[in-house]
Amino acid sequence: MSRRIVTLVLPFAPEEREAHDNAIAAAWALNAAAGAQALDILQLVPTAGAAAARASDPRVRWWEIVSPHATSELSAQAVAELAEHGLRSEGLREESSRLILFAAAPLSEEAAALLADALAGTALGRCSALALEGAAVTARRLAFGGRLAVDVRSDAPICCATWRAEPSTAALHPLPADCVRHLLIDYTPPPAPEAELLTSSDQQARLEGARLVVSGGRGIGGPEGFELLARLAQRLGGALGGSLPAVDAGWVPVARQVGVSGKFVTPRIYFAVGISGTPQHLAGVATTSRVVALNKDPEAPIFAVADVGVVADWRELLPAVARQLEAA
DSSP states (O other): OOOOEEEEEEESOGGGHHHHHHHHHHHHHHHHHTTOOOEEEEEEESSTTSSOOEESSTTEEEEEEEOTTOSTTOOHHHHHHHHHHHHTSTTTTTOOOEEEEEEOOTTHHHHHHHHHHHTTOEEEEEESEEEEETTEEEEEEEETTTTEEEEEEEOOSEEEEEEOOOOOOOOOEEOOGGGEEEEEOOOOOOOOOOOOOOOOSOOSOOSTTOSEEEEEOGGGOSHHHHHHHHHHHHHTTOEEEEOHHHHHTTSSOGGGBBSTTSBOBOOSEEEEESOOOOHHHHTTBOTTSEEEEEESOTTOGGGGTOSEEEESOHHHHHHHHHHHHHHO
16 A cells, blocks of 8 residues: 555634644644655635635645635534545545544544545544654543553554644745645535423533642542532632442432543543542543542552642541631
């Protein structure tokens, strides 16, 4: 199999120009390290010329995938389908060996996976590093909240990945108009699914974006303890969380589960009460968060990662803390 053509997909998002420029520079550097093959850039735009084509080398081939539906509000499904239409067009479909990159964005990982499925390729997920070795792609992915790096290799003809490129100082200049190829795609996105809006009875602050999270686990022993944790979280201006065993027991709503099968949180302080500290739970806590652990078991694994650890029964300590906070 010949060397791969690197393809970069950029959804139309003028406010993300800096992220796009970083992705272009990184994709070109990846290509150059592998032998300076051509680099295809697919920009999804609503009208021809809506986004200025920028590149650092004349060997870059810039394609505008023009569709009136290619707005900044595109769903992941629409991004994937527009990119698929473009890649099946004349001038692009001839290349059978591609690494298709998406600049990191909220919907990019989902779009990359959907495109890989549509093209019978392999989805590499969110990558922190990529390299080309002939027809093979090697990628590094972070797992368990960044605590573990996993290296993967694929020889599949089509590989799709999301890559958050480092900031670049490379100067990217506008391409001449005759260097930009326009592909008009007659595409209508699928209708949005019907959804019923439900009002949650949970009035606690959201986990997403919370600067402090007070989280409880199996060691809390029942729903009454979570009522106390909720009071503490509210008084401290934080959010309430819980581990999988606490959610399974019905002590805390599933929407407040932290961990590999729950939500990923990035607070400045993560207060873990009665939580043993399994890797599956810690995968939901950012490595930059400072962990304060309270557990009556001095051998609990949570103490190995905690910045501050307290060996005590929460029933003896937290009510007094709550009284002091409420009195203040």
